[in-house]
Amino acid sequence: MAGRDRRAVVEQALCALANLSRETLVESWIKAHGHPPPKGVKRGLLERDHAYRLQARAFGRLKASTARKLLAIARGEIPASSNAASKLKPGSRLVRQWGGVTHHVETIEDGYLWNDQRYPSLSAVARAITGAHWSGPRFFGL
Numbered sequence: 001m002a003g004r005d006r007r008a009v010v011e012q013a014l015c016a017l018a019n020l021s022r023e024t025l026v027e028s029w030i031k032a033h034g035h036p037p038p039k040g041v042k043r044g045l046l047e048r049d050h051a052y053r054l055q056a057r058a059f060g061r062l063k064a065s066t067a068r069k070l071l072a073i074a075r076g077e078i079p080a081s082s083n084a085a086s087k088l089k090p091g092s093r094l095v096r097q098w099g100g101v102t103h104h105v106e107t108i109e110d111g112y113l114w115n116d117q118r119y120p121s122l123s124a125v126a127r128a129i130t131g132a133h134w135s136g137p138r139f140f141g142l
Helices: 003-020 022-035 042-059 064-074 122-130
Strands: 091-096 100-110 111-114 117-119
Touching: 003 042, 003 117, 022 042, 100 122, 111 122, 117 122
Parallel strands: none
Antiparallel strands: 091 100, 100 111, 111 117
């Protein structure tokens, strides 16, 4: 099946999730995991589990290294933040709309430039823009 056709089929199946009965979602869980879902599990989790498996069948699963990292995060062995801001190379530009204004931030060797002023962290830029304490990477969608 061509990529575009596959995407359309998966999209239709994902849209149809809301129409599936809870019993059908539970059967799908049992088939995938070999046991019933935990007692009291909400429908939303059953739908997300089903949606993940639909997409994994169509487009492939997570790389093993990614799955291991997610599992380690879930177990609390490593922090969830990936420190995405530190992976930005100098010259990278971030764009964020706030208060009806589009803000452009450029990554430089030792920090960030916004409105021709240097800031040591994205959080400092986010604070200058909003006037409130924000996680800079979260504010800029990293």
